[in-house]
Amino acid sequence: MATQTSIDRTVYADKKDRPLVYRQRGATTLARNLMTYKALYVMFIPGLLVLLVNNYLPIFGVFVAFKDVNYIDGIFGSPWVGFHNFEFLFSNDDAIRAVRNTVLYSVTFMSLTTVFAVTVGLLFNELRSRLFAKVYQSLMILPYFFSMVVVSYLVLAFLSPQGGFINVILKSMGIAEIDWYSSSQYWPTIFIVITLWKNVGYSAVVYIAGMAGIDPEYYEAAVIDGASRWQQAKSITLPMIRPLIIILTLLSMANIFVSDFGLFYQVTLNSGILYDTTDVIDTFVYRSLINLNDIGMASAAALLQSTVGFALVLSSNVVVRKISKEDSLF
Amino acid sequence: MSKRTARRENAVGPTANFLIHSIFTAVSIACIVPLVLVIVISFTSETSIINHGYLFWPEQWSLKSYDFLFKDASTVFRAYGVSIGLTVVGTLINILIMGLYAYPLSRRDLPYRQIFSFLLVFVLLFNGGTVTKYIVYTRILHIGDSYLALLLPLLMLPFYVIVMRTFFQTTIHPAILESAKIDGAGEFRIFAKIIIPLSLPVFATVALFSTINYWNDWFNALLFINDANKLPLQYLMIKVMNDVQFIKDRMDQVAQMNLNLSELPSETLRMAMVVVGIGPIVLSYPFFQRFFIKGLTVGSVKG
Known part of the structure; x- marks a missing residue:
C-alpha cells in the first residue's frame, strides 16, 4: 500500500x-x-x-x-459455404491422421520434456563446482539455438542412406542397414530423441533459474531438522517450482494442436512414405495450400487449431484455479 | 562464512556427486556430438565418404568442400549478407519496439494499461494461422518477395515483451523515475537514459533471442521469397539439402573448370554449408550467455 x-x-x-x-x-x-x-x-x-x-x-x-x-471472385467475393470446409476436413482420412499424430506428439513432447527438464534441473541443483555447472549449462543449451534446417542436416549425417553414421555402425556389427527415410515405424522415436535433445537443456535452465530464486533459509531449516538432500529436493525444491511447471504447461496447452513445422517437414525431408507417422496438421495444411491451393480448408484447419488451443488453455486454467488458486495463469 | 560451511555439509555424498557429474558429462557430450560429426564430415574427402560412409575419424581429410564453397561463393556470400543484414536490422528494431511497448506496461500508475496488456497476451493464446497471414502480407500489404516480409513477422514477440516488463518492474524502483521527473525529464528521455542503461541484462537476453530468431528463420522465406537474390542463408541450406546441384549451378564456370569434375564434392559441400551457417551463432553465443541467464531469471520467473 x-x-x-x-x-x-x-x-x-x-x-x-x-x-x-x-x-x-x-x-x-x-x-x-x-x-x-x-x-x-x-x-x-x-x-x-x-x-x-x-x-x-x-x-x-x-x-x-x-x-x-476461388480466384475468379477473389477472397472477398467468393461464396460463403458455412461449415463445409470443416466437414471436408473431418471426412478426410489424411486430416484425421494428421490430427491424431499432432495431439499424440504434442502430449508426448510436452510431458517428456517437462519430466526430463525438471530432473536435469534438480540434479543441476546438486552440483557443487561452479565451473562445471557453467560448462554443462552452456553445452546443454546449445542445441536450442540451432534452426530446424541445421537439425535436419545433423540428422541426415546420422541417418543418411548413403553412409549415415548409424548405418555405418550397424554394418560394422553385421546388422542389416536400415533405410530410415522410408521406414515410418522408427520416426516417433527419432522425433522424441530430437525434441529432447533440442529442448531439455533450455527448459532445464528456466527451472534452474526458478530454483535459484528459492530462499536458502528453507534449506538451512531442513538441515537443522536433519533432512537429506533427497528429502530437501522432494519437499522443498519441487513444491517451490510447482507454480512454474504449471504455468509453463498451461501455456504450452495453447499449442497442443500446433507442431513444429520444421521438425516434421524439413527433418523428414518431406518423405511421403513416412506420412503415416510424420504427417501433422501443419504439414498437412501446408501441402493442401501448396499442392491443392485449397485456401478454405487450410484456414479452416488453422482456425480449428487456434480455437481448440484457446479452449484448452481456458479450461485447464479453470481446473488449476479450482485446485490451487495461486498457481493459475489468470 | 558460516553459510559456506553449512552449504558444504549440506551436499550430496561423493558417490552421488560422481554419478551426477557422469550424467552431466554424458548429456553434454550428447548435445555436441552431432555437431562434431557434421564438422568432421565437412573436412572429409569425398572418396572417403563414398567408400566408408560418415565417420568421426575419416580415412582421408580434405579441405576441398571449403575450397569449392569459397572459390566462387557469390551465392553463399549473398545469402550470408541477407541473413546478417536482416539479423542486425531486425534485432535493433525489435528490441526498440518491444522495449517501448514494455516500459509503459511496467508503469503501474498508467491508466488503461490492462487494455494494452490484454492486446499483447491475447495473441499468445489465439492466432489467425499462416494462411490468413499469408493473404494479409501478399494481397493487402503487397510485401511478398521483399525483405519486409522477412523482417515484419518476428518484430513483436509477446513473450519477450512480458519478460522485459517484469524486469523493469522488479529492478527499477519507481523513486528513480520520480526523481528524473522532478528534474524535468520527459518519458522518452527517461526510457533512453534510465530504463535502457539499467536493464542491459534483459535487453541482451531479448537481443540474443531476436538474433537467433532472425538468423534461424527459414519459414517466412519459404512462404514469401521467390527471388533467388533475396534468399537468406537458412533457406539456401534447404535448397541445397533438396538439390546440391542448386549451388553448383550458380558457381562460376571458371571455378568449376579448375576442379576435376569427378571430384566435385556434394555430401561434404552440404555439411560445409551447415558449418558456415551455424558459425556466427556458436561464436556469438558465449558473449551473450553472460547476460542471458540473469535476464531470464529476473524477467520470467518472478512474473
Whole structure:
C-alpha cells in the first residue's frame, strides 16, 4: 500500500491535478488521462501497429475458413459455404491422421520434456563446482539455438542412406542397414530423441533459474531438522517450482494442436512414405495450400487449431484455479 | 562464512556427486556430438565418404568442400549478407519496439494499461494461422518477395515483451523515475537514459533471442521469397539439402573448370554449408550467455 501511494505521487507532474482526476468521471477523465500520459501511450504505437499487421488482421481474416475461395471472385467475393470446409476436413482420412499424430506428439513432447527438464534441473541443483555447472549449462543449451534446417542436416549425417553414421555402425556389427527415410515405424522415436535433445537443456535452465530464486533459509531449516538432500529436493525444491511447471504447461496447452513445422517437414525431408507417422496438421495444411491451393480448408484447419488451443488453455486454467488458486495463469 | 560451511555439509555424498557429474558429462557430450560429426564430415574427402560412409575419424581429410564453397561463393556470400543484414536490422528494431511497448506496461500508475496488456497476451493464446497471414502480407500489404516480409513477422514477440516488463518492474524502483521527473525529464528521455542503461541484462537476453530468431528463420522465406537474390542463408541450406546441384549451378564456370569434375564434392559441400551457417551463432553465443541467464531469471520467473 505504501508503494502505491509513492507511485501515485509520481503520476501527476502537477500536484494540483490529483484531486480533480479522482473526482471527474467519463470523457473528461479519459481525455485528461490521455493528455497526462501522452508520451507513454505514444510508446505503444509502433508495437500496436506490428501486432495489428501480424496478429489482428490475420485473426479478422479467419472468415476465409467459411468461404469457398476461388480466384475468379477473389477472397472477398467468393461464396460463403458455412461449415463445409470443416466437414471436408473431418471426412478426410489424411486430416484425421494428421490430427491424431499432432495431439499424440504434442502430449508426448510436452510431458517428456517437462519430466526430463525438471530432473536435469534438480540434479543441476546438486552440483557443487561452479565451473562445471557453467560448462554443462552452456553445452546443454546449445542445441536450442540451432534452426530446424541445421537439425535436419545433423540428422541426415546420422541417418543418411548413403553412409549415415548409424548405418555405418550397424554394418560394422553385421546388422542389416536400415533405410530410415522410408521406414515410418522408427520416426516417433527419432522425433522424441530430437525434441529432447533440442529442448531439455533450455527448459532445464528456466527451472534452474526458478530454483535459484528459492530462499536458502528453507534449506538451512531442513538441515537443522536433519533432512537429506533427497528429502530437501522432494519437499522443498519441487513444491517451490510447482507454480512454474504449471504455468509453463498451461501455456504450452495453447499449442497442443500446433507442431513444429520444421521438425516434421524439413527433418523428414518431406518423405511421403513416412506420412503415416510424420504427417501433422501443419504439414498437412501446408501441402493442401501448396499442392491443392485449397485456401478454405487450410484456414479452416488453422482456425480449428487456434480455437481448440484457446479452449484448452481456458479450461485447464479453470481446473488449476479450482485446485490451487495461486498457481493459475489468470 | 558460516553459510559456506553449512552449504558444504549440506551436499550430496561423493558417490552421488560422481554419478551426477557422469550424467552431466554424458548429456553434454550428447548435445555436441552431432555437431562434431557434421564438422568432421565437412573436412572429409569425398572418396572417403563414398567408400566408408560418415565417420568421426575419416580415412582421408580434405579441405576441398571449403575450397569449392569459397572459390566462387557469390551465392553463399549473398545469402550470408541477407541473413546478417536482416539479423542486425531486425534485432535493433525489435528490441526498440518491444522495449517501448514494455516500459509503459511496467508503469503501474498508467491508466488503461490492462487494455494494452490484454492486446499483447491475447495473441499468445489465439492466432489467425499462416494462411490468413499469408493473404494479409501478399494481397493487402503487397510485401511478398521483399525483405519486409522477412523482417515484419518476428518484430513483436509477446513473450519477450512480458519478460522485459517484469524486469523493469522488479529492478527499477519507481523513486528513480520520480526523481528524473522532478528534474524535468520527459518519458522518452527517461526510457533512453534510465530504463535502457539499467536493464542491459534483459535487453541482451531479448537481443540474443531476436538474433537467433532472425538468423534461424527459414519459414517466412519459404512462404514469401521467390527471388533467388533475396534468399537468406537458412533457406539456401534447404535448397541445397533438396538439390546440391542448386549451388553448383550458380558457381562460376571458371571455378568449376579448375576442379576435376569427378571430384566435385556434394555430401561434404552440404555439411560445409551447415558449418558456415551455424558459425556466427556458436561464436556469438558465449558473449551473450553472460547476460542471458540473469535476464531470464529476473524477467520470467518472478512474473
